[in-house]
Amino acid sequence: MKIGIIGAGNIGGNLTRRLTALGHDVSVANSRGPHTLTALAEETGATPADIADVAKGARLVVVTIPLKNVPDLPAGFLDGADEDVAVLDTGNYYPQQRDGLIAEIEAGLTESRWTEQHIGHAVVKAFNGTYAEDIIDKALPKGDPGRVALPVAGDDEAAKQLIRDVIDELGFDTVDAGGIDESWRQQPNTPVYGLRGGVEEITEALAAASPERTDDFKA
Template sequence: MKIGIIGAGNIGATLARKFSAVGHQVSLANSRGPESIREIAREANATAVALADVVKGADVVVVSIPEKAIPQLPKDLFAKLPKHVVVIDTGNYYPMRDEPVAAIESGMPESQWVTEQLGHPVVKAFNSILAHSLATKGQPAGSPGRIALPVAGDETDAKKIVIGLVDDAGFEGVDTGTLGESWRQQPGTPAYCTDIVGSVALMDALARAVKDKAPGLRDLAFQQWMQLGSTMTNDDILRINRALHD
């Protein structure tokens, strides 16, 4: 497939490497222009392109930027995108990092807000795994201990495509329902960045999520991460996230 990725940060660049490695044609773009990510794209065996070009001819578009950057995307970027093109939202909302968003603060699931901003349906995926885990913990299908990742959206065919890409990346993709239920994989929930093994355990974690408590737990985790500062490791983040729900 032809995959365009908006955002060349830890998640976007890692997905570019993963998808290129299994034969997908990947283009990579950011807000600063192709020259700023030329080396990242080369290392990922992807093509650095202008933001306006990353969606052209794409079968799948991955939006992997902070929530605060979503409204800054060109307003016409997705306007002419055919309906069959799958758009994946990997983002997460952190009000202490992003600009506060009233709709999300009032309870709208983050990816529903992203859908409104883009004017195109999205599938929420790859938001609930840390970049280090994404880069290093993928395993072939059928492997014991394979991490499961939630895939939420309103269009069944689109979710099937994304589940296939999750598998390409080395993880078990699990259809976890509609975009309206995607708050269950947002920060502050048991399924968020805890490296859950297997679909049964993942569905249990999603069922244990408490919507009203998630924002407070998200903020508590963020504060604990900041206290660790530059010494923080992937294992530290996993430990803190898991402890929120013990």
């Protein structure tokens, strides 16, 4: 599969490592330019790219950047992607720690709905509560009883299924967490956030979530 990854931090870097190892054709971009991705490209075989070009021909695009930087993504960066491109959003709103105040999210808009509105395309939310090292260290074969499960939220059922299939290939189970308007259930400081659990534990944690944002994650 042709995959474009925007963001080469902890999550983006480890997804690049795993997805290239599985044989996917991965292009990776960051805000500092392709010349800063030489080491990652040499390690993995991924292709360094500009953000404006990274999605060209891609069936899957991963957006894994600080939420505050989403409005800075170039207009039309998805224009050259596959017509059925699925967009995976790993982002979180950290108002005190990094992002500053985003009024719409403070007023109750889910983080991924806000991202959708800025990029003009439906997204699927996953990996936002995953420890980056687990992408490398916790992968297990399908059917292994110790497999970790990840919540996956999104409105586009075909895109959600494609991403769930990729997550399965990466070595993790998934739990359908509903649509993007329900994705508050996996935002920071909810029971499922950072939980290393199986399908049953993840399902229970999603059900136990409260829509009230905790004080640590309010501006």
